[in-house]
Amino acid sequence: MNTLFEEDKIQSLLAVSGLIFPRTTEEIEIFNQLYKNYIFQNHPSLVDPEMILRMTAPYEKRVIRKLSKSPLQLEINEGLQMAARGSTNIPKDIFDKMKENQAKHDNLQ
Amino acid sequence: MSGDPTYTDYSSEDLLVIISFGEEELVARNAAFTQFVLRFREPLLKACELKCKYFGNDITDAADIVQNIFFQVLKHQTFDKAKSKIKDTEQAVLAWLRGILKAEFFKYYFPKKKFEIEDEIEIIYGAFQGGGYKLIDNKKYLGVQHQSIINALNTLTEKERAVYLTYREFSSIGEYLPRIVRQAMTEELGLTSSSLRVYHLRAKQKINQSLENK
Numbered sequence: 540m541n542t543l544f545e546e547d548k549i550q551s552l553l554a555v556s557g558l559i560f561p562r563t564t565e566e567i568e569i570f571n572q573l574y575k576n577y578i579f580q581n582h583p584s585l586v587d588p589e590m591i592l593r594m595t596a597p598y599e600k601r602v603i604r605k606l607s608k609s610p611l612q613l614e615i616n617e618g619l620q621m622a623a624r625g626s627t628n629i630p631k632d633i634f635d636k637m638k639e640n641q642a643k644h645d646n647l648q
Numbered sequence: 649m650s651g652d653p654t655y656t657d658y659s660s661e662d663l664l665v666i667i668s669f670g671e672e673e674l675v676a677r678n679a680a681f682t683q684f685v686l687r688f689r690e691p692l693l694k695a696c697e698l699k700c701k702y703f704g705n706d707i708t709d710a711a712d713i714v715q716n717i718f719f720q721v722l723k724h725q726t727f728d729k730a731k732s733k734i735k736d737t738e739q740a741v742l743a744w745l746r747g748i749l750k751a752e753f754f755k756y757y758f759p760k761k762k763f764e765i766e767d768e769i770e771i772i773y774g775a776f777q778g779g780g781y782k783l784i785d786n787k788k789y790l791g792v793q794h795q796s797i798i799n800a801l802n803t804l805t806e807k808e809r810a811v812y813l814t815y816r817e818f819s820s821i822g823e824y825l826p827r828i829v830r831q832a833m834t835e836e837l838g839l840t841s842s843s844l845r846v847y848h849l850r851a852k853q854k855i856n857q858s859l860e861n862k
Contacts, residue, residue, distance in 0.1 A: 549797065549816075549855070549859075550816060552793055552794065552797045553797065553813070553816055555794075556794050556797060556798070557695060557698035557699060557702060558699075558702055558797075558801070558813060558816075559699075559813060559816050559817040560695050560696075560699065560746050560749055560750060560753075560817065561691070561695055561746075562742075562743060562746055563739055563742065563743075564738065564739060564742060567691045567695075567742075570691075570694070570695070571691075571694075573794065574694070574698070579693070579694055579697055579698075580697065580707050580708070581693050581697050581707065581708070581710050581711050583689050583690045583693055585693070585711040586685065586689040586692075586693055586711055586714045586715055586718065587715075588681060588682040588685040588686065588718070589682075590715070591681075591685065591715055591718045591719055591722060592678055592681065592722070594715070594719050597716040597719055597720070597752075597755075598712040598713075598715060598716055598756075599756075599759055
């Protein structure tokens with residue numbers, strides 16, 4: 540077997556790719572680099588310490604949609620591929636198109 | 649209690665100690681907790697959103713799940729550096745949080761499954777050894793490897809992918825899933841425990857084969 544793909548490396552690749560949760564600060568840094576141009580939908584302010592201090596019980600999912608019955612969406616978007624290739628100067632029209640595609644994709648979910 | 653009411657200079661371990669004071673030191677506890685949330689909410693939220701997206705779940709679940717993580721930190725602060733195998737304290741805190749993240753992610757989608765104390769401890773302290781990982785630091789190379797692992801995962805059936813990624817998430821040091829996770833998987837996928845292991849083995853073989861042939 541190719542030594543590049545030992546178990547640890549596979550684990551790391553899954554972690555930095557977001558397929559499992561990143562485990563170290565180093566993996567989080569690479570995760571951030573890989574998804575630098577990815578537009579996250581949840582703003583950090585949604586996790587509000589004041590609100591958590593007032594919580595009396597954990598949030599519960601109202602409509603249960605179990606993990607294993609959902610299709611795994613494993614495609615990576617154009618922005619991610621470009622970021623992964625190190626393309627930091629993405630033209631505005633391409634970037635806008637990426638955002639538009641992302642929005643369309645998210646609306647379909 | 650402190651000259652710095654925002655606790656920005658405190659280590660995460662120290663913040664957790666102050667959080668554990670509870671309502672006896674309410675003002676300090678709340679300030680330390682606020683600092684702790686501000687420090688970790690973004691990486692947790694990003695990781696959670698992406699995981700929701702990859703697994704076909706509603707991405708707005710991510711904020712609820714991350715709030716639940718911090719709720720657990722507030723109510724049941726159990727971090728104990730002495731129990732961690734990781735030398736670096738900040739990394740140990742991160743590993744501990746990751747354990748709670750996994751548990752909360754699981755609980756959110758399987759609310760009827762109750763984690764028992766030993767399950768949580770197993771997940772939090774057993775699922776990560778830390779250190780020693782030689783990570784890829786070349787972005788171009790990472791892009792190629794990232795695509796390779798995605799392609800490899802796409803050679804698996806839906807069940808195999810679910811089994812494989814659950815094993816990778818929960819049993820990074822071995823081949824064993826926490827009992828409660830194993831039960832949920834067998835019920836959800838209609839498999840026995842032994843066939844679950846067969847699915848895992850087959851998925852691993854396919855992944856290795858795909859990566860070798862890339």
